[in-house]
Amino acid sequence: xxxxxxxxxxxxxxxxxxxxxxxxxxxxxxxxxxxxxxxxxxxxxxxxxxxxxxxxxxxxxxxxxxxxxxxxxxxxxxxxxxxxxxxxxxxxxxxxxxxxxxxxxxxxxxxxxxxxxxxxxxxxxxxxxxxxxxxxxxxxxxxxxxxxxxxxxxxxxxxxxxxxxxxxxxxxxxxxxxxxxxxxxxxxxxxxxxxxxxxxxxxxxx
Amino acid sequence: xxxxxxxxxxxxxxxxxxxxxxxxxxxxxxxxxxxxxxxxxxxxxxxxxxxxxxxxxxxxxxxxxxxxxxxxxxxxxxxxxxxxxxxxxxxxxxxxxxxxxxxxxxxxxxxxxxxxxxxxxxxxxxxxxxxxxxxxxxxxxxxxxxxxxxxxxxxxxxxxxxxxxxxxxxxxxxxxxxxxxxxxxxxxxxxxxxxxxxxxxxxxxxxxxxxxxxxxxxxxxxxxxxxxxxxxxxxxxxxxxxxxxxxxxxxxxxxxxxxxxxxxxxxxxxxxxxxxxxxxxxxxxxxxxxxxxxxxxxxxxxxxxxxxxxxxxxxxxxxxxxxxxxxxxxxxxxxxxxxxxxxxxxxxxxxxxxxxxxxxxxxxxxx
Numbered sequence: 001x002x003x004x005x006x007x008x009x010x011x012x013x014x015x016x017x018x019x020x021x022x023x024x025x026x027x028x029x030x031x032x033x034x035x036x037x038x039x040x041x042x043x044x045x046x047x048x049x050x051x052x053x054x055x056x057x058x059x060x061x062x063x064x065x066x067x068x069x070x071x072x073x074x075x076x077x078x079x080x081x082x083x084x085x086x087x088x089x090x091x092x093x094x095x096x097x098x099x100x101x102x103x104x105x106x107x108x109x110x111x112x113x114x115x116x117x118x119x120x121x122x123x124x125x126x127x128x129x130x131x132x133x134x135x136x137x138x139x140x141x142x143x144x145x146x147x148x149x150x151x152x153x154x155x156x157x158x159x160x161x162x163x164x165x166x167x168x169x170x171x172x173x174x175x176x177x178x179x180x181x182x183x184x185x186x187x188x189x190x191x192x193x194x195x196x197x198x199x200x201x202x203x204x205x206x
Numbered sequence: 207x208x209x210x211x212x213x214x215x216x217x218x219x220x221x222x223x224x225x226x227x228x229x230x231x232x233x234x235x236x237x238x239x240x241x242x243x244x245x246x247x248x249x250x251x252x253x254x255x256x257x258x259x260x261x262x263x264x265x266x267x268x269x270x271x272x273x274x275x276x277x278x279x280x281x282x283x284x285x286x287x288x289x290x291x292x293x294x295x296x297x298x299x300x301x302x303x304x305x306x307x308x309x310x311x312x313x314x315x316x317x318x319x320x321x322x323x324x325x326x327x328x329x330x331x332x333x334x335x336x337x338x339x340x341x342x343x344x345x346x347x348x349x350x351x352x353x354x355x356x357x358x359x360x361x362x363x364x365x366x367x368x369x370x371x372x373x374x375x376x377x378x379x380x381x382x383x384x385x386x387x388x389x390x391x392x393x394x395x396x397x398x399x400x401x402x403x404x405x406x407x408x409x410x411x412x413x414x415x416x417x418x419x420x421x422x423x424x425x426x427x428x429x430x431x432x433x434x435x436x437x438x439x440x441x442x443x444x445x446x447x448x449x450x451x452x453x454x455x456x457x458x459x460x461x462x463x464x465x466x467x468x469x470x471x472x473x474x475x476x477x478x479x480x481x482x483x484x485x486x487x488x489x490x491x492x493x494x495x496x497x498x499x500x501x502x503x504x505x506x507x508x509x510x511x512x513x514x515x516x517x518x519x520x521x522x523x524x525x526x527x528x529x530x531x532x533x534x535x536x537x538x539x540x541x542x543x544x545x546x547x548x549x550x551x552x553x554x555x556x557x558x559x560x561x562x563x564x565x566x567x568x569x570x571x572x573x
Binding site for chain 2: 184
Protein backbone atom coordinates (compact mmCIF):
# COMPACT_ATOMS: atom_id res chain seq x y z
CA UNK A 1 0.00 0.00 0.00
CA UNK A 2 1.29 3.42 -0.88
CA UNK A 3 2.31 5.64 2.03
CA UNK A 4 0.35 8.75 2.96
CA UNK A 5 2.85 11.58 2.63
CA UNK A 6 2.53 14.26 5.29
CA UNK A 7 4.53 17.49 5.11
CA UNK A 8 5.17 19.12 8.47
CA UNK A 9 6.62 22.53 9.21
CA UNK A 10 10.02 22.66 10.85
CA UNK A 11 10.57 25.16 13.58
CA UNK A 12 8.73 26.06 16.73
CA UNK A 13 5.46 24.37 15.84
CA UNK A 14 6.98 20.97 15.06
CA UNK A 15 6.86 19.63 18.60
CA UNK A 16 3.24 20.75 19.05
CA UNK A 17 2.30 19.05 15.78
CA UNK A 18 4.06 15.84 16.74
CA UNK A 19 2.32 15.68 20.09
CA UNK A 20 -1.04 16.18 18.39
CA UNK A 21 -0.35 13.20 16.15
CA UNK A 22 0.83 11.28 19.19
CA UNK A 23 -2.61 11.79 20.73
CA UNK A 24 -4.15 9.83 17.88
CA UNK A 25 -1.69 6.98 18.30
CA UNK A 26 0.61 8.10 15.51
CA UNK A 27 3.94 8.05 17.17
CA UNK A 28 6.36 10.15 15.16
CA UNK A 29 8.91 10.44 17.97
CA UNK A 30 11.74 9.51 15.62
CA UNK A 31 11.11 12.76 13.80
CA UNK A 32 13.23 15.55 15.08
CA UNK A 33 14.81 18.43 13.32
CA UNK A 34 18.45 18.03 14.23
CA UNK A 35 18.61 14.57 12.74
CA UNK A 36 19.39 16.03 9.30
CA UNK A 37 17.04 13.48 7.82
CA UNK A 38 14.33 15.20 5.82
CA UNK A 39 11.83 12.40 5.64
CA UNK A 40 10.87 9.47 7.81
CA UNK A 41 8.86 6.39 6.89
CA UNK A 42 6.49 4.78 9.36
CA UNK A 43 5.38 1.58 7.67
CA UNK A 44 3.39 0.57 10.76
CA UNK A 45 0.87 3.34 10.20
CA UNK A 46 1.40 3.75 6.48
CA UNK A 47 2.84 7.26 6.51
CA UNK A 48 5.88 9.18 5.38
CA UNK A 49 6.65 12.37 7.25
CA UNK A 50 8.41 15.09 5.28
CA UNK A 51 10.04 18.00 7.11
CA UNK A 52 9.94 21.30 5.26
CA UNK A 53 10.35 24.99 5.78
CA UNK A 54 6.94 26.31 6.90
CA UNK A 55 6.50 28.46 3.81
CA UNK A 56 7.27 25.49 1.53
CA UNK A 57 4.68 23.11 2.98
CA UNK A 58 1.80 24.38 0.77
CA UNK A 59 4.04 24.12 -2.30
CA UNK A 60 4.83 20.43 -1.65
CA UNK A 61 1.13 19.78 -1.15
CA UNK A 62 0.04 21.75 -4.22
CA UNK A 63 2.30 19.67 -6.45
CA UNK A 64 1.19 16.46 -4.78
CA UNK A 65 4.65 15.35 -3.64
CA UNK A 66 3.02 15.49 -0.21
CA UNK A 67 -0.62 14.39 0.06
CA UNK A 68 -1.43 16.43 3.11
CA UNK A 69 0.39 18.92 5.27
CA UNK A 70 0.26 21.08 8.34
CA UNK A 71 0.74 24.74 7.50
CA UNK A 72 0.17 28.04 9.24
CA UNK A 73 -2.76 30.17 8.10
CA UNK A 74 -0.28 33.04 7.69
CA UNK A 75 1.57 31.09 5.00
CA UNK A 76 -1.68 30.05 3.30
CA UNK A 77 -2.91 33.64 3.19
CA UNK A 78 0.38 35.06 1.98
CA UNK A 79 1.02 32.59 -0.80
CA UNK A 80 -2.32 31.40 -2.13
CA UNK A 81 -1.98 27.84 -3.36
CA UNK A 82 -4.41 25.40 -4.88
CA UNK A 83 -4.84 23.24 -1.80
CA UNK A 84 -7.85 22.19 0.26
CA UNK A 85 -8.01 23.57 3.77
CA UNK A 86 -9.49 20.67 5.71
CA UNK A 87 -9.25 21.47 9.40
CA UNK A 88 -8.20 24.05 11.91
CA UNK A 89 -5.76 22.16 14.13
CA UNK A 90 -5.75 25.04 16.61
CA UNK A 91 -1.99 24.79 17.04
CA UNK A 92 0.40 27.75 17.22
CA UNK A 93 -2.49 30.13 17.87
CA UNK A 94 -1.62 33.76 17.27
CA UNK A 95 -2.88 36.84 15.46
CA UNK A 96 -1.91 38.82 12.41
CA UNK A 97 -1.83 42.46 13.49
CA UNK A 98 -0.91 45.98 12.49
CA UNK A 99 1.42 47.43 15.13
CA UNK A 100 2.68 50.99 15.60
CA UNK A 101 5.04 52.73 18.07
CA UNK A 102 3.56 52.96 21.56
CA UNK A 103 3.71 56.74 21.66
CA UNK A 104 1.62 57.24 18.53
CA UNK A 105 -2.14 57.57 18.50
CA UNK A 106 -4.23 54.89 16.83
CA UNK A 107 -5.51 57.29 14.22
CA UNK A 108 -2.18 58.67 13.12
CA UNK A 109 -1.69 58.20 9.39
CA UNK A 110 0.27 55.26 7.97
CA UNK A 111 2.33 55.71 4.85
CA UNK A 112 4.87 52.92 5.00
CA UNK A 113 4.48 49.40 6.36
CA UNK A 114 7.29 46.91 6.94
CA UNK A 115 6.33 43.23 6.88
CA UNK A 116 7.25 39.65 6.09
CA UNK A 117 3.75 39.32 4.65
CA UNK A 118 3.43 41.85 1.79
CA UNK A 119 0.39 40.13 0.29
CA UNK A 120 -1.60 40.07 3.51
CA UNK A 121 -0.59 43.64 4.35
CA UNK A 122 -1.51 44.94 0.93
CA UNK A 123 -4.89 43.20 0.89
CA UNK A 124 -5.67 44.54 4.34
CA UNK A 125 -4.91 48.15 3.49
CA UNK A 126 -6.66 47.94 0.12
CA UNK A 127 -9.79 46.70 1.90
CA UNK A 128 -9.59 49.69 4.22
CA UNK A 129 -8.98 52.04 1.32
CA UNK A 130 -5.66 53.30 2.68
CA UNK A 131 -2.89 53.65 0.11
CA UNK A 132 0.37 52.50 1.71
CA UNK A 133 3.82 51.57 0.57
CA UNK A 134 4.76 48.03 1.57
CA UNK A 135 8.36 47.20 2.41
CA UNK A 136 9.17 43.51 2.43
CA UNK A 137 11.60 42.36 5.13
CA UNK A 138 12.69 38.83 5.93
CA UNK A 139 12.92 39.14 9.70
CA UNK A 140 13.09 41.51 12.70
CA UNK A 141 10.37 43.68 11.22
CA UNK A 142 10.09 45.46 14.59
CA UNK A 143 13.18 47.38 13.55
CA UNK A 144 11.16 49.16 10.86
CA UNK A 145 9.52 51.82 13.06
CA UNK A 146 12.53 52.06 15.40
CA UNK A 147 14.90 52.97 12.61
CA UNK A 148 12.35 55.13 10.84
CA UNK A 149 11.99 52.81 7.86
CA UNK A 150 8.23 52.51 8.32
CA UNK A 151 5.32 53.92 10.35
CA UNK A 152 3.85 50.52 11.12
CA UNK A 153 4.46 46.80 10.80
CA UNK A 154 2.23 43.87 9.90
CA UNK A 155 3.28 40.71 11.68
CA UNK A 156 2.12 37.74 13.71
CA UNK A 157 1.91 38.17 17.44
CA UNK A 158 1.40 35.45 20.02
CA UNK A 159 2.16 36.81 23.49
CA UNK A 160 2.98 40.36 22.47
CA UNK A 161 6.24 40.44 24.41
CA UNK A 162 8.39 41.11 21.34
CA UNK A 163 6.20 44.10 20.51
CA UNK A 164 6.48 45.40 24.06
CA UNK A 165 10.25 45.06 24.11
CA UNK A 166 10.44 47.13 20.97
CA UNK A 167 8.02 49.81 22.19
CA UNK A 168 5.26 48.83 19.80
CA UNK A 169 1.54 48.32 20.38
CA UNK A 170 -1.23 46.59 18.48
CA UNK A 171 -3.23 49.09 16.47
CA UNK A 172 -5.62 46.57 14.98
CA UNK A 173 -6.06 42.85 14.48
CA UNK A 174 -6.24 41.58 10.92
CA UNK A 175 -7.19 37.96 11.59
CA UNK A 176 -6.53 35.03 13.90
CA UNK A 177 -3.82 32.60 12.77
CA UNK A 178 -3.42 28.91 13.55
CA UNK A 179 -2.16 25.73 11.91
CA UNK A 180 -4.33 24.08 9.30
CA UNK A 181 -4.49 20.59 7.88
CA UNK A 182 -4.28 20.99 4.11
CA UNK A 183 -4.58 18.48 1.26
CA UNK A 184 -3.73 18.14 -2.38
CA UNK A 185 -7.02 18.10 -4.37
CA UNK A 186 -6.15 14.86 -6.16
CA UNK A 187 -4.81 13.09 -3.06
CA UNK A 188 -7.92 14.10 -1.16
CA UNK A 189 -9.96 12.05 -3.63
CA UNK A 190 -7.56 9.23 -4.40
CA UNK A 191 -6.68 8.62 -0.74
CA UNK A 192 -9.97 9.85 0.71
CA UNK A 193 -10.46 6.92 3.09
CA UNK A 194 -7.14 7.39 4.81
CA UNK A 195 -7.43 11.17 4.92
CA UNK A 196 -11.02 11.29 6.17
CA UNK A 197 -10.18 8.67 8.76
CA UNK A 198 -7.27 10.79 9.96
CA UNK A 199 -9.52 13.89 10.08
CA UNK A 200 -12.06 12.05 12.21
CA UNK A 201 -9.39 10.97 14.67
CA UNK A 202 -7.93 14.47 14.87
CA UNK A 203 -11.40 15.99 15.33
CA UNK A 204 -11.90 13.73 18.34
CA UNK A 205 -8.82 14.97 20.19
CA UNK A 206 -9.02 18.69 19.38
CA UNK B 207 30.62 31.18 -24.08
CA UNK B 208 27.35 29.70 -22.82
CA UNK B 209 24.31 31.01 -24.62
CA UNK B 210 21.48 31.93 -22.33
CA UNK B 211 18.42 33.54 -23.80
CA UNK B 212 15.49 34.52 -21.69
CA UNK B 213 12.22 32.66 -22.02
CA UNK B 214 8.96 33.80 -20.39
CA UNK B 215 7.86 31.94 -17.26
CA UNK B 216 5.26 29.23 -17.73
CA UNK B 217 6.05 28.29 -21.33
CA UNK B 218 8.04 25.25 -22.38
CA UNK B 219 10.42 24.04 -25.06
CA UNK B 220 9.60 20.56 -26.27
CA UNK B 221 12.68 18.87 -27.72
CA UNK B 222 12.47 15.91 -30.13
CA UNK B 223 12.52 12.98 -27.64
CA UNK B 224 9.65 14.55 -25.71
CA UNK B 225 7.75 15.54 -28.83
CA UNK B 226 7.95 11.97 -30.12
CA UNK B 227 6.28 10.72 -26.93
CA UNK B 228 3.72 13.52 -27.09
CA UNK B 229 2.82 12.68 -30.68
CA UNK B 230 2.54 8.94 -29.95
CA UNK B 231 0.02 9.63 -27.21
CA UNK B 232 -1.85 12.06 -29.45
CA UNK B 233 -2.02 9.54 -32.27
CA UNK B 234 -3.59 6.88 -30.06
CA UNK B 235 -6.10 9.38 -28.72
CA UNK B 236 -6.97 10.66 -32.18
CA UNK B 237 -7.58 7.07 -33.34
CA UNK B 238 -10.12 6.59 -30.56
CA UNK B 239 -11.87 9.89 -31.36
CA UNK B 240 -12.10 9.01 -35.04
CA UNK B 241 -13.52 5.54 -34.34
CA UNK B 242 -16.16 7.02 -32.07
CA UNK B 243 -17.27 9.34 -34.87
CA UNK B 244 -15.71 12.57 -33.64
CA UNK B 245 -14.31 14.95 -36.28
CA UNK B 246 -11.41 17.29 -35.76
CA UNK B 247 -11.88 21.05 -35.70
CA UNK B 248 -9.22 23.74 -35.53
CA UNK B 249 -10.16 26.88 -33.65
CA UNK B 250 -8.51 30.28 -34.09
CA UNK B 251 -5.65 31.11 -31.72
CA UNK B 252 -7.32 34.35 -30.75
CA UNK B 253 -10.84 35.77 -30.69
CA UNK B 254 -12.51 38.98 -29.56
CA UNK B 255 -12.24 39.25 -25.81
CA UNK B 256 -16.04 39.60 -25.62
CA UNK B 257 -16.43 36.06 -26.98
CA UNK B 258 -14.68 34.61 -23.96
CA UNK B 259 -16.13 37.18 -21.58
CA UNK B 260 -19.63 35.95 -22.49
CA UNK B 261 -19.03 32.64 -20.84
CA UNK B 262 -17.08 33.25 -17.70
CA UNK B 263 -17.89 34.96 -14.49
CA UNK B 264 -16.35 38.41 -13.87
CA UNK B 265 -12.92 37.31 -12.61
CA UNK B 266 -12.33 35.01 -15.56
CA UNK B 267 -11.04 37.64 -18.00
CA UNK B 268 -8.20 38.35 -15.55
CA UNK B 269 -6.76 34.99 -16.57
CA UNK B 270 -6.77 35.86 -20.26
CA UNK B 271 -3.88 37.27 -22.29
CA UNK B 272 -5.23 40.37 -23.98
CA UNK B 273 -4.07 42.63 -26.77
CA UNK B 274 -5.51 45.13 -29.24
CA UNK B 275 -6.01 44.87 -32.97
CA UNK B 276 -5.42 47.77 -35.38
CA UNK B 277 -8.84 49.26 -34.68
CA UNK B 278 -8.27 49.18 -30.96
CA UNK B 279 -10.60 46.23 -30.37
CA UNK B 280 -9.72 44.02 -27.42
CA UNK B 281 -8.57 40.56 -28.46
CA UNK B 282 -7.71 37.52 -26.38
CA UNK B 283 -5.53 34.45 -26.80
CA UNK B 284 -7.78 31.43 -26.33
CA UNK B 285 -7.99 30.32 -22.70
CA UNK B 286 -10.03 27.28 -23.75
CA UNK B 287 -11.42 25.73 -26.93
CA UNK B 288 -14.97 24.89 -25.94
CA UNK B 289 -16.05 28.53 -26.16
CA UNK B 290 -14.71 28.85 -29.72
CA UNK B 291 -16.50 25.63 -30.67
CA UNK B 292 -19.75 27.04 -29.28
CA UNK B 293 -19.25 30.12 -31.43
CA UNK B 294 -18.41 27.99 -34.48
CA UNK B 295 -21.51 25.87 -34.01
CA UNK B 296 -23.70 28.98 -33.71
CA UNK B 297 -22.10 30.40 -36.86
CA UNK B 298 -21.84 27.38 -39.14
CA UNK B 299 -24.32 24.80 -37.89
CA UNK B 300 -27.28 26.90 -36.78
CA UNK B 301 -29.74 24.95 -38.97
CA UNK B 302 -28.20 21.61 -38.24
CA UNK B 303 -30.32 19.27 -36.17
CA UNK B 304 -28.25 16.07 -36.01
CA UNK B 305 -25.85 15.68 -33.08
CA UNK B 306 -22.37 17.10 -33.69
CA UNK B 307 -19.22 15.39 -32.47
CA UNK B 308 -15.98 17.38 -32.53
CA UNK B 309 -12.52 16.94 -31.15
CA UNK B 310 -9.44 19.16 -30.96
CA UNK B 311 -5.79 19.18 -29.97
CA UNK B 312 -4.72 22.67 -29.07
CA UNK B 313 -2.57 24.86 -26.92
CA UNK B 314 -4.40 27.28 -24.66
CA UNK B 315 -3.15 30.29 -22.73
CA UNK B 316 -3.94 31.38 -19.20
CA UNK B 317 -2.23 34.08 -17.26
CA UNK B 318 -0.67 32.75 -14.04
CA UNK B 319 1.37 34.45 -11.38
CA UNK B 320 4.82 34.01 -12.97
CA UNK B 321 6.64 32.93 -9.83
CA UNK B 322 4.20 30.11 -9.11
CA UNK B 323 5.76 27.82 -11.67
CA UNK B 324 2.48 27.01 -13.35
CA UNK B 325 2.14 26.76 -17.08
CA UNK B 326 0.83 29.78 -18.92
CA UNK B 327 0.60 27.83 -22.16
CA UNK B 328 -0.55 24.24 -22.05
CA UNK B 329 -1.93 21.59 -24.35
CA UNK B 330 -5.45 20.23 -24.22
CA UNK B 331 -7.09 17.37 -26.06
CA UNK B 332 -10.84 17.45 -25.89
CA UNK B 333 -14.11 16.30 -27.34
CA UNK B 334 -17.55 17.88 -27.52
CA UNK B 335 -20.90 16.19 -28.10
CA UNK B 336 -23.51 18.75 -29.08
CA UNK B 337 -27.25 18.22 -29.56
CA UNK B 338 -28.12 15.32 -27.24
CA UNK B 339 -29.87 16.46 -24.04
CA UNK B 340 -30.09 13.10 -22.29
CA UNK B 341 -27.83 11.17 -19.96
CA UNK B 342 -26.78 8.96 -22.88
CA UNK B 343 -24.54 11.85 -24.02
CA UNK B 344 -22.98 12.27 -20.55
CA UNK B 345 -22.38 8.52 -20.42
CA UNK B 346 -20.75 8.58 -23.86
CA UNK B 347 -18.40 11.39 -22.88
CA UNK B 348 -17.37 9.70 -19.62
CA UNK B 349 -16.86 6.33 -21.30
CA UNK B 350 -14.94 7.94 -24.15
CA UNK B 351 -12.56 9.72 -21.78
CA UNK B 352 -12.07 6.58 -19.75
CA UNK B 353 -11.58 4.30 -22.78
CA UNK B 354 -9.02 6.74 -24.16
CA UNK B 355 -6.99 6.82 -20.95
CA UNK B 356 -6.99 3.04 -20.80
CA UNK B 357 -5.88 2.91 -24.41
CA UNK B 358 -2.83 5.10 -23.82
CA UNK B 359 -1.84 3.04 -20.80
CA UNK B 360 -2.95 5.09 -17.81
CA UNK B 361 -3.80 2.79 -14.94
CA UNK B 362 -5.85 3.13 -11.76
CA UNK B 363 -7.44 6.42 -12.70
CA UNK B 364 -10.48 7.61 -10.85
CA UNK B 365 -13.43 9.47 -12.33
CA UNK B 366 -15.06 11.79 -9.82
CA UNK B 367 -18.57 12.92 -10.70
CA UNK B 368 -20.57 15.84 -9.38
CA UNK B 369 -23.63 17.85 -10.35
CA UNK B 370 -23.72 21.63 -10.46
CA UNK B 371 -27.47 21.69 -9.73
CA UNK B 372 -27.01 20.04 -6.33
CA UNK B 373 -24.83 22.86 -5.09
CA UNK B 374 -27.00 25.44 -6.80
CA UNK B 375 -30.03 23.97 -5.03
CA UNK B 376 -28.32 24.19 -1.66
CA UNK B 377 -27.24 27.77 -2.31
CA UNK B 378 -30.81 28.72 -3.38
CA UNK B 379 -31.80 28.28 0.25
CA UNK B 380 -29.56 31.15 1.29
CA UNK B 381 -31.17 34.58 1.06
CA UNK B 382 -28.39 36.86 2.16
CA UNK B 383 -26.28 37.56 -0.97
CA UNK B 384 -22.96 38.27 0.77
CA UNK B 385 -23.12 35.12 2.87
CA UNK B 386 -24.23 33.14 -0.19
CA UNK B 387 -21.22 34.34 -2.21
CA UNK B 388 -18.83 33.54 0.60
CA UNK B 389 -20.26 30.08 1.18
CA UNK B 390 -20.11 29.36 -2.56
CA UNK B 391 -16.50 30.52 -2.60
CA UNK B 392 -15.56 28.40 0.43
CA UNK B 393 -17.14 25.29 -1.14
CA UNK B 394 -15.41 25.94 -4.42
CA UNK B 395 -12.00 26.33 -2.79
CA UNK B 396 -12.75 23.42 -0.47
CA UNK B 397 -11.87 25.63 2.43
CA UNK B 398 -13.68 23.55 5.04
CA UNK B 399 -12.37 25.66 7.90
CA UNK B 400 -13.86 28.84 6.45
CA UNK B 401 -17.09 27.06 5.51
CA UNK B 402 -17.56 25.76 9.04
CA UNK B 403 -16.87 29.21 10.40
CA UNK B 404 -19.35 30.90 8.07
CA UNK B 405 -22.09 28.41 8.86
CA UNK B 406 -21.56 28.33 12.61
CA UNK B 407 -21.59 32.11 12.95
CA UNK B 408 -24.67 32.53 10.71
CA UNK B 409 -28.31 32.51 11.79
CA UNK B 410 -29.42 29.99 9.16
CA UNK B 411 -32.11 27.38 9.83
CA UNK B 412 -30.85 24.30 11.69
CA UNK B 413 -31.53 21.89 8.82
CA UNK B 414 -29.65 24.16 6.39
CA UNK B 415 -26.73 24.38 8.80
CA UNK B 416 -26.72 20.63 9.21
CA UNK B 417 -26.54 20.10 5.43
CA UNK B 418 -23.73 22.57 4.82
CA UNK B 419 -21.71 21.27 7.76
CA UNK B 420 -22.05 17.74 6.42
CA UNK B 421 -20.96 18.78 2.92
CA UNK B 422 -17.22 18.07 3.32
CA UNK B 423 -18.06 14.44 4.07
CA UNK B 424 -20.13 14.00 0.91
CA UNK B 425 -17.56 12.11 -1.03
CA UNK B 426 -17.31 8.47 -1.89
CA UNK B 427 -18.68 5.61 -3.96
CA UNK B 428 -22.27 5.23 -5.17
CA UNK B 429 -23.47 4.58 -1.61
CA UNK B 430 -23.01 8.31 -0.95
CA UNK B 431 -25.98 9.07 -3.24
CA UNK B 432 -28.47 7.56 -0.78
CA UNK B 433 -27.02 9.65 1.99
CA UNK B 434 -27.33 12.75 -0.20
CA UNK B 435 -31.09 12.38 -0.63
CA UNK B 436 -31.48 12.88 3.12
CA UNK B 437 -29.66 16.16 2.87
CA UNK B 438 -31.47 17.49 -0.21
CA UNK B 439 -33.03 20.78 0.74
CA UNK B 440 -35.32 21.20 -2.25
CA UNK B 441 -36.59 19.94 -5.57
CA UNK B 442 -33.45 21.05 -7.42
CA UNK B 443 -31.14 19.05 -5.14
CA UNK B 444 -33.35 15.99 -5.33
CA UNK B 445 -33.51 16.17 -9.13
CA UNK B 446 -29.71 16.41 -9.29
CA UNK B 447 -29.23 13.40 -7.02
CA UNK B 448 -31.70 11.30 -8.95
CA UNK B 449 -29.91 12.20 -12.17
CA UNK B 450 -26.63 11.07 -10.61
CA UNK B 451 -28.35 7.82 -9.57
CA UNK B 452 -29.58 7.22 -13.09
CA UNK B 453 -26.09 7.92 -14.41
CA UNK B 454 -24.68 5.42 -11.93
CA UNK B 455 -27.18 2.74 -12.96
CA UNK B 456 -25.93 3.09 -16.52
CA UNK B 457 -22.21 3.37 -15.74
CA UNK B 458 -22.09 0.50 -13.27
CA UNK B 459 -22.57 -1.87 -16.18
CA UNK B 460 -19.02 -1.04 -17.19
CA UNK B 461 -17.12 -2.51 -14.29
CA UNK B 462 -13.70 -1.51 -15.51
CA UNK B 463 -14.07 2.12 -14.44
CA UNK B 464 -13.54 3.40 -10.97
CA UNK B 465 -16.10 6.04 -10.02
CA UNK B 466 -16.63 8.32 -7.07
CA UNK B 467 -19.28 10.95 -6.39
CA UNK B 468 -18.64 14.42 -5.07
CA UNK B 469 -21.64 16.76 -5.15
CA UNK B 470 -19.45 19.67 -4.05
CA UNK B 471 -17.23 19.32 -7.13
CA UNK B 472 -16.85 22.73 -8.73
CA UNK B 473 -14.75 23.06 -11.86
CA UNK B 474 -12.59 26.05 -12.69
CA UNK B 475 -14.63 27.34 -15.60
CA UNK B 476 -18.15 28.45 -14.84
CA UNK B 477 -20.30 27.44 -17.81
CA UNK B 478 -21.31 23.99 -16.55
CA UNK B 479 -25.01 23.26 -15.99
CA UNK B 480 -25.35 19.63 -14.93
CA UNK B 481 -23.16 16.59 -14.55
CA UNK B 482 -19.47 17.50 -14.18
CA UNK B 483 -16.45 15.28 -13.65
CA UNK B 484 -12.73 15.27 -13.05
CA UNK B 485 -10.23 12.47 -13.60
CA UNK B 486 -7.39 11.73 -11.18
CA UNK B 487 -4.40 9.44 -11.19
CA UNK B 488 -2.49 8.46 -8.03
CA UNK B 489 0.64 9.34 -10.01
CA UNK B 490 -0.06 13.05 -10.34
CA UNK B 491 -1.01 15.85 -7.99
CA UNK B 492 -2.98 17.54 -10.77
CA UNK B 493 -6.17 16.29 -12.48
CA UNK B 494 -5.67 14.47 -15.79
CA UNK B 495 -8.69 16.25 -17.17
CA UNK B 496 -12.37 16.82 -16.72
CA UNK B 497 -15.55 18.05 -18.27
CA UNK B 498 -19.30 18.14 -18.04
CA UNK B 499 -22.56 19.40 -19.39
CA UNK B 500 -22.84 23.01 -20.56
CA UNK B 501 -26.36 23.39 -21.92
CA UNK B 502 -26.53 27.17 -21.70
CA UNK B 503 -23.17 28.05 -23.27
CA UNK B 504 -24.62 27.86 -26.78
CA UNK B 505 -27.51 30.14 -25.70
CA UNK B 506 -24.94 32.87 -25.32
CA UNK B 507 -24.33 32.60 -29.05
CA UNK B 508 -28.06 32.60 -29.90
CA UNK B 509 -28.21 28.92 -30.76
CA UNK B 510 -29.71 27.02 -27.85
CA UNK B 511 -28.31 23.46 -27.95
CA UNK B 512 -27.61 20.94 -25.22
CA UNK B 513 -23.95 20.00 -25.06
CA UNK B 514 -21.42 18.05 -23.07
CA UNK B 515 -17.69 17.55 -23.41
CA UNK B 516 -14.35 17.01 -21.78
CA UNK B 517 -10.70 17.95 -22.08
CA UNK B 518 -7.54 16.13 -21.04
CA UNK B 519 -4.49 18.11 -19.93
CA UNK B 520 -1.76 16.70 -22.13
CA UNK B 521 1.14 17.88 -20.00
CA UNK B 522 -0.18 16.03 -16.93
CA UNK B 523 -0.78 12.86 -18.95
CA UNK B 524 2.67 13.10 -20.48
CA UNK B 525 4.22 13.50 -17.02
CA UNK B 526 2.40 10.38 -15.79
CA UNK B 527 3.35 8.23 -18.78
CA UNK B 528 6.76 9.61 -19.64
CA UNK B 529 8.98 7.57 -17.29
CA UNK B 530 7.66 4.28 -18.62
CA UNK B 531 7.74 5.24 -22.28
CA UNK B 532 10.69 4.28 -24.35
CA UNK B 533 11.90 6.78 -26.90
CA UNK B 534 11.96 4.84 -30.13
CA UNK B 535 14.11 6.60 -32.69
CA UNK B 536 16.45 4.75 -34.96
CA UNK B 537 17.48 6.70 -38.05
CA UNK B 538 19.88 5.49 -40.72
CA UNK B 539 22.94 7.76 -41.06
CA UNK B 540 24.16 7.86 -44.62
CA UNK B 541 27.68 9.30 -44.86
CA UNK B 542 28.93 10.77 -48.10
CA UNK B 543 31.95 12.58 -49.53
CA UNK B 544 30.98 15.90 -51.20
CA UNK B 545 31.73 14.58 -54.70
CA UNK B 546 29.39 11.60 -54.19
CA UNK B 547 26.43 13.68 -53.06
CA UNK B 548 24.09 12.92 -55.98
CA UNK B 549 24.76 9.22 -55.81
CA UNK B 550 24.28 9.26 -52.05
CA UNK B 551 21.02 11.15 -52.44
CA UNK B 552 19.61 8.47 -54.74
CA UNK B 553 20.63 5.82 -52.25
CA UNK B 554 18.87 7.74 -49.48
CA UNK B 555 15.66 7.94 -51.48
CA UNK B 556 15.78 4.21 -52.12
CA UNK B 557 16.17 3.51 -48.40
CA UNK B 558 13.36 5.93 -47.55
CA UNK B 559 11.08 4.10 -49.99
CA UNK B 560 11.82 0.96 -47.98
CA UNK B 561 10.68 2.62 -44.81
CA UNK B 562 13.93 3.86 -43.27
CA UNK B 563 14.41 7.21 -41.67
CA UNK B 564 17.50 8.52 -43.45
CA UNK B 565 19.69 11.39 -42.34
CA UNK B 566 22.35 12.41 -44.88
CA UNK B 567 25.64 13.19 -43.20
CA UNK B 568 28.71 14.87 -44.73
CA UNK B 569 31.59 12.46 -44.04
CA UNK B 570 33.49 14.94 -41.90
CA UNK B 571 30.58 15.37 -39.41
CA UNK B 572 30.01 13.29 -36.34
CA UNK B 573 26.62 12.44 -34.86
